[in-house]
Amino acid sequence: xxxxxxxxxxxxxxxxxxxxxxxxxxxxxxxxxxxxxxxxxxxxxxxxxxxxxxxxxxxxxxxxxxxxxxxxxxxxxxxxxxxxxxxxxxxxxxxxxxxxxxxxxxxxxxxxxxxxxxxxxxxxxxxxxxxxxxxxxxxxxxxxxxxxxxxxxxxxxxxxxxxxxxxxxxxxxxxxxxxxxxxxxxxxxxxxxxxxxxxxxxxxxxxxxxxxxxxxxxxxxxxxxxxxxxxxxxxxxxxxxxxxxxxxxxxxxxxxxxxxxxxxxxxxxxxxxxxxxxxxxxxxxxxxxxxxxxxxxxxxxxxxxxxxxxxxxxxxxxxxxxxxxxxxxxxxxxxxxxxxxxxxxxxxxxxxxxxxxxxxxxxxxxxxxxxxxxxxxxxxxxxxxxxxxxxxxxxxxxxxxxxxxxxxxxxxxxxxxxxxxxxxxxxxxxxxxxxxxxxxxxxxxxxxxxxxxxxxxxxxxxxxxxxxxxxxxxxxxxxxxxxxxxxxxxxxxxxxxxxxxxxxxxxxxxxxxxxxxxxxxxxxxxx
Amino acid sequence: xxxxxxxxxxxxxxxxxxxxxxxxxxxxxxxxxxxxxxxxxxxxxxxxxxxxxxxxxxxxxxxxxxxxxxxxxxxxxxxxxxxxxxxxxxxxxxxxxxxxxxxxxxxxxxxxxxxxxxxxxxxxxxxxxxxxxxxxxxxxxxxxxxxxxxxxxxxxxxxx
Numbered sequence: 029x030x031x032x033x034x035x036x037x038x039x040x041x042x043x044x045x046x047x048x049x050x051x052x053x054x055x056x057x058x059x060x061x062x063x064x065x066x067x068x069x070x071x072x073x074x075x076x077x078x079x080x081x082x083x084x085x086x087x088x089x090x091x092x093x094x095x096x097x098x099x100x101x102x103x104x105x106x107x108x109x110x111x112x113x114x115x116x117x118x119x120x121x122x123x124x125x126x127x128x129x130x131x132x133x134x135x136x137x138x139x140x141x142x143x144x145x146x147x148x149x150x151x152x153x154x155x156x157x158x159x160x161x162x163x164x165x166x167x168x169x170x171x172x173x174x175x176x177x178x179x180x181x182x183x184x185x186x187x188x189x190x191x192x193x194x195x196x197x198x199x200x201x202x203x204x205x206x207x208x209x210x211x212x213x214x215x216x217x218x219x220x221x222x223x224x225x226x227x228x229x230x231x232x233x234x235x236x237x238x239x240x241x242x243x244x245x246x247x248x249x250x251x252x253x254x255x256x257x258x259x260x261x262x263x264x265x266x267x268x269x270x271x272x273x274x275x276x277x278x279x280x281x282x283x284x285x286x287x288x289x290x291x292x293x294x295x296x297x298x299x300x301x302x303x304x305x306x307x308x309x310x311x312x313x314x315x316x317x318x319x320x321x322x323x324x325x326x327x328x329x330x331x332x333x334x335x336x337x338x339x340x341x342x343x344x345x346x347x348x349x350x351x352x353x354x355x356x357x358x359x360x361x362x363x364x365x366x367x368x369x370x371x372x373x374x375x376x377x378x379x380x381x382x383x384x385x386x387x388x389x390x391x392x393x394x395x396x397x398x399x400x401x402x403x404x405x406x407x408x409x410x411x412x413x414x415x416x417x418x419x420x421x422x423x424x425x426x427x428x429x430x431x432x433x434x435x436x437x438x439x440x441x442x443x444x445x446x447x448x449x450x451x452x453x454x455x456x457x458x459x460x461x462x463x464x465x466x467x468x469x470x471x472x473x474x475x476x477x478x479x480x481x482x483x484x485x486x487x488x489x490x491x492x493x494x495x496x497x498x499x500x501x502x503x504x505x506x507x508x509x510x511x512x513x514x515x516x517x518x519x520x521x522x523x524x525x526x527x528x529x530x531x532x533x534x535x536x537x538x539x540x541x542x543x544x545x546x547x548x549x550x551x552x553x554x555x
Numbered sequence: 556x557x558x559x560x561x562x563x564x565x566x567x568x569x570x571x572x573x574x575x576x577x578x579x580x581x582x583x584x585x586x587x588x589x590x591x592x593x594x595x596x597x598x599x600x601x602x603x604x605x606x607x608x609x610x611x612x613x614x615x616x617x618x619x620x621x622x623x624x625x626x627x628x629x630x631x632x633x634x635x636x637x638x639x640x641x642x643x644x645x646x647x648x649x650x651x652x653x654x655x656x657x658x659x660x661x662x663x664x665x666x667x668x669x670x671x672x673x674x675x676x677x678x679x680x681x682x683x684x685x686x687x688x689x690x691x692x693x694x695x696x697x698x699x700x701x702x703x704x705x706x707x708x709x710x711x712x713x714x715x
Contacts, residue, residue, distance in 0.1 A: 032618050032621055032622065032633065032634055032637045033614050033617040033618050033621060033637075033641075034614070034637060034640070034641060034644075035610065035611055035614045035640070035641035035642075035644045035645045036610070036614075037644050037645075037647075037648055038607070038648060045658060045662075046593070046596065046658055046659050046661075046662030046663070046666075047662075048662060048665060048666050048669060049589075049666060049669065049670070050669055051582060051585070051669050051670050051672075051673035052668075052669045052670070052671075052672035052673040052676060053669075054673065055578075055582070055672070055673035055674075055676035055677050055680070056672075056673075056676050058676075058677075058680065059676045059677070059679060059680040059683070062680045062683065062684055063680075063683060066683065066684060066687040069687070069691075070687065070690070070691075
């Protein structure tokens with residue numbers, strides 16, 4: 029059979045899916061994109077505006093925060109500066125504080141970078157000022173510490189140098205050893221003060237502290253030696269030698285001194301002498317002050333009614349020792365008596381009145397129990413009574429001599445009555461003196477009163493006796509002269525004439541010779 | 556400068572709106588065009604399906620003729636089988652073509668809807684853009700001139 033016609037397929041396998049243009053999706057996408065862009069623009073704009081506002085707000089906030097922070101920072105810095113002034117802040121502590129404050133600026137950077145950088149600059153500037161101040165204080169403290177140590181060393185070395193210099197006077201150290209010692213001392217100061225240029229200049233310079241101390245030590249050693257007895261026995265001799273630049277055994281120490289230093293040395297010595305004198309005065313004043321205190325205490329105890337008499341006696345002796353002024357002596361004088369017998373004073377007055385006391389020792393023996401005032405009164409009374417007695421004696425003698433009482437002022441001293449009076453008074457006073465001499469070494473209770481009336485009479489008698497003797501002598505002289513004249517002797521008969529020689533002349537009788545011998549004896553005072 | 560910015564914004568807003576309107580119009584046209592295209596394609600597919608039926612008919616006729624010529628029962632046996640096979644094949648293809656036509660039609664309508672939606676979206680976009688630009692203009696108009704006022708300081712609470 030022929031092949032049957034088959035339907036020819038056109039080859040369609042599946043339905044043709046039409047291709048769609050998703051314009052809506054595209055437009056939606058575009059719309060969304062546009063929305064997004066617009067919103068982005070709006071948000072950018074708004075964000076920009078917001079950012080601008082925020083930035084402006086931050087700027088204002090930053091300004092306010094910066095102002096507040098700067099205020100706080102300044103307070104902190106002022107407080108730290110105060111601590112630095114009181115030496116309570118070290119450099120490391122200050123540095124930490126400044127770094128901590130810079131943290132405020134970092135915190136402000138999150139708000140406003142410009143204000144933050146300004147605050148950082150402000151903190152850094154103020155912080156640097158504080159650090160510089162602390163550094164200067166620490167440096168000053170270090171230098172001050174060096175100065176203190178150097179000064180202490182200089183003072184210690186000055187004392188040592190002075191001791192060494194004093195050995196110079198006794199040749200216990202030679203000039204070469206001295207130079208070595210001084211160099212060693214300077215080396216010590218160099219070690220301490222050389223750590224800082226300022227202290228090195230201050231202590232080691234030509235007119236530095238060490239040089240001043242060295243000269244001061246030499247001056248002090250010289251002064252001590254020159255003011256001592258080893259150099260001169262007294263101040264005048266010392267000053268004379270010093271004025272001639274003679275410094276004795278320590279002259280070597282003054283070598284190298286400038287004229288100004290020599291002048292300072294002389295002033296120092298003069299000041300030392302003045303000081304010694306003032307020290308003596310001060311010692312005396314202190315002793316007086318001590319005495320014044322002692323006197324006051326003793327006086328108080330004396331006037332205390334409860335103090336026994338025996339103690340008062342001792343106190344009064346001590347009061348006299350402690351008294352060193354007229355006022356204090358007057359106080360002692362006016363003290364009441366300590367005598368056990370309250371009538372002693374009046375009894376003594378009576379005795380003086382009755383001339384039973386003719387020697388001051390008879391009163392003074394009661395000095396321990398009588399007060400100074402009573403004693404003084406008795407002594408005054410005694411002297412007045414004694415004077416009155418003497419006056420009476422003199423008046424009696426004057427009357428005896430024939431001198432009227434009221435004619436002394438116009439009386440001629442060569443008048444016989446006056447001469448007689450003076451002679452009798454002379455005899456009387458010598459007798460009184462003899463009596464007083466005899467009683468001088470006697471104890472007070474052995475002294476007997478002097479009888480002035482008796483002595484007066486004795487003086488008159490003695491004068492009369494002398495006058496008689498004189499008259500007798502005159503008579504004898506006249507008789508001898510007459511006899512010599514009668515016998516026509518070549519030489520008059522004098523007390524030195526030998527009777528045997530007269531006998532050999534055979535001009536005289538035995539009676540005459542006997543009479544001549546009597547007259548001669550009279551003239552010789554043997555009769 | 557502020558006035559220029561405002562003016563530029565207003566003009567821009569107007570332009571955006573117009574652009575949106577134009578885009579919508581365009582998409583509407585495209586939608587219509589898609590619809591027409593879909594229908595055209597559907598018609599084409601229908602034509603092809605009709606052609607297919609005609610070819611089938613021709614083929615079956617030829618089959619019958621040939622069967623008849625061959626003295627075979629054209630409605631049974633092999634010719635029937637062949638005819639069934641032919642109808643099956645043709646039917647398959649016919650279905651496909653109908654589906655294609657339907658798909659084209661649907662596709663065209665769908666495309667049109669898509670275009671319409673795109674048009675709406677473009678219009679909305681234009682409106683939105685215009686509003687946005689008008690808003691910008693309004694903002695500029697409401698801003699003070701530079702240098703005339705600074706904002707008030709901000710109050711803040713310092714920590715204790």
